[in-house]
Amino acid sequence: MFNAFLSLLKRDLRLAFRHKSEILNPLFFFVIVVTLFPLGISPEKQTLAEIGPGIIWVAALLASMLSLDSLFRSDFDDGTLELMLLSEYPLSVMVLAKIIVHWLITGFPIIIFSPLLGTVMFLSPDAIVTLMITLLLGTPILSLIGAIGMALVVALKRGGMLLSLLVLPLYIPVLIFSANAVGSSMAGLSISGQLYFLAAFMIFCLTLAPIATAAALRVSLE
Amino acid sequence: MLEMFQMGKYGAYVWSSYGLALFIMGYVAIKPLMDKKVIFKELMMKYRRESQNLAGKKQEQKQEQGQS
Amino acid sequence: MKSIWKSVMKFIYHFASPKHFYRISGKLIPWFGWLAAILLIVGSIDGLFFAPVDYQQGDSYRIIFIHVPAAWMSMFIYMVMATSGAIGTIWKIKLADVVASSSAPIGAAFTFLALVTGSIWGKPMWGAWWVWDARLTSELILLFLYLGFMALEAAIEDPRAAARACAILAIVGVINIPIIHYSVEWWNTLHQGATVTKFDKPSIHISMLIPLLLMALGFKLYYVAVVLVRARNKVLYSEQNNSWVKEIVKAHG
Numbered sequence: 448m449f450n451a452f453l454s455l456l457k458r459d460l461r462l463a464f465r466h467k468s469e470i471l472n473p474l475f476f477f478v479i480v481v482t483l484f485p486l487g488i489s490p491e492k493q494t495l496a497e498i499g500p501g502i503i504w505v506a507a508l509l510a511s512m513l514s515l516d517s518l519f520r521s522d523f524d525d526g527t528l529e530l531m532l533l534s535e536y537p538l539s540v541m542v543l544a545k546i547i548v549h550w551l552i553t554g555f556p557i558i559i560f561s562p563l564l565g566t567v568m569f570l571s572p573d574a575i576v577t578l579m580i581t582l583l584l585g586t587p588i589l590s591l592i593g594a595i596g597m598a599l600v601v602a603l604k605r606g607g608m609l610l611s612l613l614v615l616p617l618y619i620p621v622l623i624f625s626a627n628a629v630g631s632s633m634a635g636l637s638i639s640g641q642l643y644f645l646a647a648f649m650i651f652c653l654t655l656a657p658i659a660t661a662a663a664l665r666v667s668l669e
Numbered sequence: 670m671l672e673m674f675q676m677g678k679y680g681a682y683v684w685s686s687y688g689l690a691l692f693i694m695g696y697v698a699i700k701p702l703m704d705k706k707v708i709f710k711e712l713m714m715k716y717r718r719e720s721q722n723l724a725g726k727k728q729e730q731k732q733e734q735g736q737s
Numbered sequence: 738m739k740s741i742w743k744s745v746m747k748f749i750y751h752f753a754s755p756k757h758f759y760r761i762s763g764k765l766i767p768w769f770g771w772l773a774a775i776l777l778i779v780g781s782i783d784g785l786f787f788a789p790v791d792y793q794q795g796d797s798y799r800i801i802f803i804h805v806p807a808a809w810m811s812m813f814i815y816m817v818m819a820t821s822g823a824i825g826t827i828w829k830i831k832l833a834d835v836v837a838s839s840s841a842p843i844g845a846a847f848t849f850l851a852l853v854t855g856s857i858w859g860k861p862m863w864g865a866w867w868v869w870d871a872r873l874t875s876e877l878i879l880l881f882l883y884l885g886f887m888a889l890e891a892a893i894e895d896p897r898a899a900a901r902a903c904a905i906l907a908i909v910g911v912i913n914i915p916i917i918h919y920s921v922e923w924w925n926t927l928h929q930g931a932t933v934t935k936f937d938k939p940s941i942h943i944s945m946l947i948p949l950l951l952m953a954l955g956f957k958l959y960y961v962a963v964v965l966v967r968a969r970n971k972v973l974y975s976e977q978n979n980s981w982v983k984e985i986v987k988a989h990g
Contacts, residue, residue, distance in 0.1 A: 595909055599902050603892050612888050613906060616881040617913050620920040659909055666901040673786055676796035682861055686800045686854045694959065697846045701966045708970055712977055712986045
């Protein structure tokens with residue numbers, strides 16, 4: 448089973464690297480959205496430092512959500528998903544492999560680029576480290592919860608708008624605790640509570656979301 | 670008596686809340702009752718059509734049998 | 738043990754068969770409906786005219802007799818949807834799916850009512866129509882969850898697949914609601930600890946508690962009556978090719 452898991456992981460990664468736009472577009476989107484805010488609000492250092500954590504996190508959230516389509520869409524269209532359903536391995540494990548790939552190609556680049564955006568938004572060095580830690584804990588949650596929503600709408604022709612309606616409310620706890628942790632570390636406050644919450648929520652989602660996603664895929668493939 | 674309805678200075682707030690509740694809950698309750706009438710009417714027409722078709726077919730069959 | 742379980746399930750399936758449900762619910766609806774109407778009228782009159790004036794908020798607190806039961810119902814109905822969705826998925830009882838989908842618009846209406854009455858109550862209390870108060874914010878997110886549920890149901894054409902998908906969404910939602918609620922509450926205490934929140938004051942006087950409980954019970958019975966009417970409509974429509982529906986419709990007109 449572990450071998451099947453690994454081979455699916457490798458296959459999906461190879462496919463993603465062949466279509467480089469799948470990796471670059473969400474990242475590009477993330478950077479653009481953050482850039483819009485100083486233009487729309489004010490380039491003042493104090494203002495940006497105050498709203499920066501929230502803005503970077505909202506942008507990460509949207510980038511992750513908009514890239515969910517790549518998670519199941521092509522496999523749904525060419526019938527690979529149906530084969531996965533029929534295979535001897537549990538669907539939830541296969542789904543987890545796909546979610547990990549999604550995180551690697553969307554969440555991970557966002558983490559790598561976040562210090563740059565943190566600097567642009569005048570976050571303190573401490574806050575930038577916190578930003579990276581919250582992204583490290585939080586973006587997997589986005590991929591995991593997003594996978595459930597994507598699995599529900601994958602069979603629909605126009606599921607994009609619907610997906611955001613389903614998924615965004617569920618992202619709220621991640622946004623609240625992550626953005627607050629970054630803001631708190633700017634103010635020099637302790638952030639261990641927020642990080643513990645994020646870690647716990649991530650493990651919680653890691654155990655349950657693949658099962659829910661598999662169940663949703665079964666419904667969509669009927 | 671009138672003072673009771675004025676609710677101090679909050680009359681507008683209190684009465685608009687209760688009015689809204691009455692409106693929303695009334696609509697939510699009455700809508701399905703009206704839907705029920707529509708469904709009955711629709712199904713009635715459907716069954717009538719079906720039985721007419723059935724009767725028509727039987728007659729055709731009888732005529733065919735008579736001819737042969 | 739197994740045979741007992743089997744006969745219990747057999748009884749449930751029999752009871753939950755569309756035909757039986759239609760017959761029994763038809764008898765129950767007037768009871769629930771009228772009882773709800775009486776409770777709501779008595780509760781409103783008691784709350785509006787007989788409950789004493791609050792020494793801090795004056796008469797404006799009378800809005801809570803609508804707001805609080807509506808907020809309770811909004812959470813209760815989402816739980817009903819998740820539970821009946823799970824029942825429909827596990828035991829393949831169609832009636833449970835019907836209850837889940839019939840409940841959604843009623844729950845959304847209660848959520849909306851709780852939001853608007855909260856905002857009307859907030860105007861004289863906070864001086865603004867909207868404040869990012871923990872309860873109002875949670876209620877708003879709950880409204881989003883309801884709208885997502887209804888949008889998903891509307892987007893999937895096959896009613897059976899829609900019921901399965903919505904059940905998963907409702908279960909995921911119900912697991913998330915406490916987490917969302919907790920995080921919103923935490924966020925709220927950080928940003929505005931000073932707002933007056935008298936919605937859930939623990940030491941409420943008995944003369945205020947009685948109309949509140951009357952209204953809460955009235956709302957619940959109202960929900961049961963309306964959900965039964967809606968479920969009956971759906972059952973009638975989806976079973977339209979069965980002979981018992983034909984008999985009922987023909988006898989009706």
